[in-house]
Amino acid sequence: AQSVTQLDSQVPVFEEAPVELRCNYSSSVSVYLFWYVQYPNQGLQLLLKYLSGSTLVKGINGFEAEFNKSQTSFHLRKPSVHISDTAEYFCAVSDYTGGGNKLTFGTGTQLKVEL
């Protein structure tokens, strides 16, 4: 069984400041890791994903995340946020079993960017 913990339910930050959204996972097998963004009343948009290879993953909108196997973490970062980054962010994990792997989501972090 897998689980995802997003330690912060809300993160307020001023515009142009850096931000880190934390994500820790638990799994008995190797995993794929994802970050999604959800704007109000919309579906999910993939920000970035880690499948294998380099542990630093760059995504869209200037976001990046680092996979740390020893700490079972996959924290999301952005060096300078914009008002338009205000949204809900979900970390998710799936395992290596084939045939339509299921995603397990964290509880989400609301990023609120203020002027």
Next chain:
Amino acid sequence: GAVVSQHPSWVICKSGTSVKIECRSLDFQATTMFWYRQFPKQSLMLMATSNEGSKATYEQGVEKDKFLINHASLTLSTLTVTSAHPEDSSFYICSARDLGAYPDEQYFGPGTRLTVT
């Protein structure tokens, strides 16, 4: 990029009636589609995995007779909420797995807001 649509985007129905939600992959084939439910300010809860041409696999605690899923083609899956009640009001999101993509690439629809009065 891969696009998934949902219809309707918003629906209000009376208690006791049934509502059908469609999920379509517009530019790729999807043997597997997933249905999620999201309550306000909460995470997505997987309800069921829909496989083309076979019965859906429901997660524990999800009533299969209440949430009927049909995946009749490689581009369409439907979720029917039967005899809807106010507690079924929620945001329903589908996702589709692209056959031609690296494993685990799921594309999400924009969601359907269901309100049962």
